[in-house]
Amino acid sequence: MAGADTTPAVSEQDDEELFEEIASSHLRWDLDLSGGTSPSADRWWLGDTWTVGCRIxxxxxxxxxxxxRRNPGEYVGVLMVHHGTEIFSQQGTTATITPGTAALWDGVRPVDCATGGHLVKHTMFVPREALAREVPxxxxxxxxxxxxSDTLQLxxxxLNVARGQxxxxxxxxxxAERMAVDLLVAAIDRARDGSRGTQAVLRAQVKAFLDDHLDDPDLTLDTVARATAISLRYLHLLFEGTGETAREYLRHRRLERxxxxxxxxxxxxxxxxxxxxxxxxxxxSFSRAYRSRYGRSPREARHEAPVLL
Structure with a gap:
């Protein structure tokens, strides 16, 4: 019959399997899926961050x-709704997330959620410590x-581009993880103050340029400023309040690589x-910087490397 709902119903025998699929892809939830619609979820990783696409x-x-108690660590959930409406409540505060909007929830505190109809969403799980460095x-x-906002859309x-790799x-x-976190921080800043959101987007562009040129020993912040069409003074301003200067960011990214x-x-x-x-x-100079950050020399770290067969 034309227009008939072809969404498969949840049978009793499938209920436990479906529950486990949803529960294991996200942080653990106590869910009531008695609405009769078969849910689905898929997960992909970016470094220590993962994202779940879900239909429910x-x-x-x-x-x-x-x-x-079953948390794999301390994470922040970032809910982004594409279709439908979800309501979140935590610590006495409630947020209604509709298509195009988003909300963050704390993975280490009790939380409730509900949706009254079909829902399509992404949830990104970011290590709490990493996000707290960017959002004190x-x-x-x-x-x-x-x-x-344009930033949330970006x-x-x-996330969809990363998923396709x-x-x-x-x-x-x-x-890819850093780019995602930078865009999230930009969306948070944009929600608070439009100018701060613009700064966060520019900071993400500067970080991307630095990441692309880590191997250049002659790279200077003057070069970075010119390449991203901002003044050197404004480049320094972009990193204020982030916990590190632009030069410190460049140094720690080189050491991470x-x-x-x-x-x-x-x-x-x-x-x-x-x-x-x-x-x-x-x-x-590399050895001194590496030892200062990691507590051992590069030569010692080489001995820890697995043998490639």
């Missing part, structure tokens, strides 16, 4: 002590609706070659 019918859910007053952001688009190596995955190379390919490359690939002037 009417449902109610909650996270209490039994579910919180993180508690003030939870369960506050982020209005629809975030959704970026077959396999990302660890360095590429971490870069060097650390990844040493642990994955340390048996194939020399310390001098790693230093060169990561933009350090000489192996000695």
């Amino acid at each position: 019918g009417p449902m109610r859910g909650r996270r209490r002590a039994p579910e919180l 007053d993180l508690d003030a952001v939870f369960v506050r609706t982020l209005p629809a 975030l959704r688009g970026w 077959a396999v990302l190596d660890p360095e590429a995955a971490r870069t 060097a650390h990844d190379i040493l642990l994955r390919h340390g048996d194939l490359v020399s310390v001098a070659e790693v230093a060169r690939r990561c933009g350090f002037d000489n192996p000695s």
Whole structure:
């Protein structure tokens, strides 16, 4: 019959399997899926962050002590709705998330959610510590609706692009993760103050340029400012309140890349070659910086690298 609802109903025998599919892809929830619609979910990873695409019918859910005890770590959930409406309540605050909008919820505190109809959404799970570095007053952001914006649209688009990649190596995955977090921070800033949102987008562009030129030992912040069409003074301003300067960001990203190379390919490359690939002037300065950050020398880290057969 034309117009008939062809969505498969949830049978008793499938209920437990469907519940486990949803519960294991997200953080653990106590869910009531008695609405009669068969849910589906798929998950993909970007570094330490993962995203779940979900389609689900009417449902109610909650996270209490039994579910919180099963957390794999401390995460922030970022709910982005594409179709339908979901209501979240946490710590006495309620947010209604409609298509194009989003909201953050704290994965280490009790929370309730509900939807009265068919829902299509993405939920991104970001390590709490990583997001708190970018948003120092993180508690003030939870369960506050982020209005629809170009920045949120960019975030959704970026997650879909990352999802379409077959396999990302660890360095590429971490870069994609940083871009996603930067866009999320930009959306948060945009919701608070339009000018701050613009700054966050520009900061994301600067970080992307730095990440693309980590191997250039002659890279200067003047060069970065010119390449991103901003003044050097404004470049420094973009990093105020983030916990690190632009120069510190460049240094820690070079060390992160060097650390990844040493642990994955340390048996194939020399310390001098790693230093060169990561933009350090000489192996000695690289070794001092690496030891200061990781508590051991690059040579010692090479010995920890797995043997590639």
